[in-house]
Amino acid sequence: MPPTATTSQVESAQAKSAAQPTKAKAKPDLRFKRLDITMKRHQHQPDALIEVLHVAQEAFGFLEEDVLQHIAHGLKLPLSKVYGVATFYHLFSLKPSGAHTCVVCMGTACYVKGGDKVMEKLQEELGIELGETTPDGKVSLMAARCLGACGIAPAVVFDGTVGGKLSPEQAVAKVKVWEGEG
Numbered sequence: 001m002p003p004t005a006t007t008s009q010v011e012s013a014q015a016k017s018a019a020q021p022t023k024a025k026a027k028p029d030l031r032f033k034r035l036d037i038t039m040k041r042h043q044h045q046p047d048a049l050i051e052v053l054h055v056a057q058e059a060f061g062f063l064e065e066d067v068l069q070h071i072a073h074g075l076k077l078p079l080s081k082v083y084g085v086a087t088f089y090h091l092f093s094l095k096p097s098g099a100h101t102c103v104v105c106m107g108t109a110c111y112v113k114g115g116d117k118v119m120e121k122l123q124e125e126l127g128i129e130l131g132e133t134t135p136d137g138k139v140s141l142m143a144a145r146c147l148g149a150c151g152i153a154p155a156v157v158f159d160g161t162v163g164g165k166l167s168p169e170q171a172v173a174k175v176k177v178w179e180g181e182g
Contacts, residue, residue: 031056031059031060032070034055034059035052035055035056035059035067035070035071035074036074038051038052038055039052039071039074039075044074044075044076045075046075046076046077046081048075049071049075049077049081049082049085050085050089052071052074052075053071053082053085053086053092054091056071057091057092057093061096061097062093062094062095062096062097063086063092063093063094064094068082068083068086090142090143090144090145095133096133096137097133097140098133098134098137098138098139098140099137099138099139099178099181100138100139100140100158100159100175100178101139101140101142101157101158101159101160102122102139102140102141102142102156102157102158102171102174102175103142103143103144103147103156103157104118104119104122104141104142104143104144104154104156104171105143105144105146105147105149105153105154105155105156105157106119106143106144106145106146107144107145107146107147107150107153108146109150109153110146110147110150110153110154110155111154112153113153113154113165114154114167114168115153115154115155117168118154118156118166118167118168118171119141119143120168121168121169121171121172122141122168122171122172122175123141125172125175125176126139126141126175128141129141130142130143131143134179138178138179138181139175139178139179144157147162149162149164151164152164152165153165154166156171156174158174158175
């Protein structure tokens with residue numbers, strides 16, 4: 001016959017458990033699970049790096065160091081390789097981007113037709129440099145090597161929509177609309 005606990009023993013055990021703080025279980029970050037699924041689908045092959053980085057960028061908004069480390073570990077690649085690929089392609093960002101993005105084409109045709117002047121005017125008006133985001137987090141300013149829209153040079157992409165044959169003033173006017181949003 002098993003021994004039974006006395007009332008005082010039960011009360012003592014309850015008091016101990018009440019005195020110990022209960023640890024709330026942290027919810028797992030489903031974005032990492034999404035990365036794991038993508039890496040598994042590609043059998044953790046290193047040649048899946050760019051696709052995994054795209055999934056990470058989409059899920060997290062930008063590529064933080066812990067995300068890059070997770071990818072490096074999952075694909076069995078050195079962190080330097082993952083970082084190198086992430087910084088080589090302009091579509092990947094290591095910093096959070098603004099609510100709106102403005103990408104100025106700096107390809108030869110756009111540059112010759114005034115893309116550099118569009119970029120200078122935007123930098124002056126926004127008070128930021130290329131690759132930065134305004135302090136209020138509204139606008140990120142980027143450049144592209146070529147958008148493939150040479151016929152409408154200089155071209156600028158505003159939140160995914162291409163605008164062509166823009167003067168610096170027209171580009172600033174489009175960005176000013178974003179700044180006025182509450």
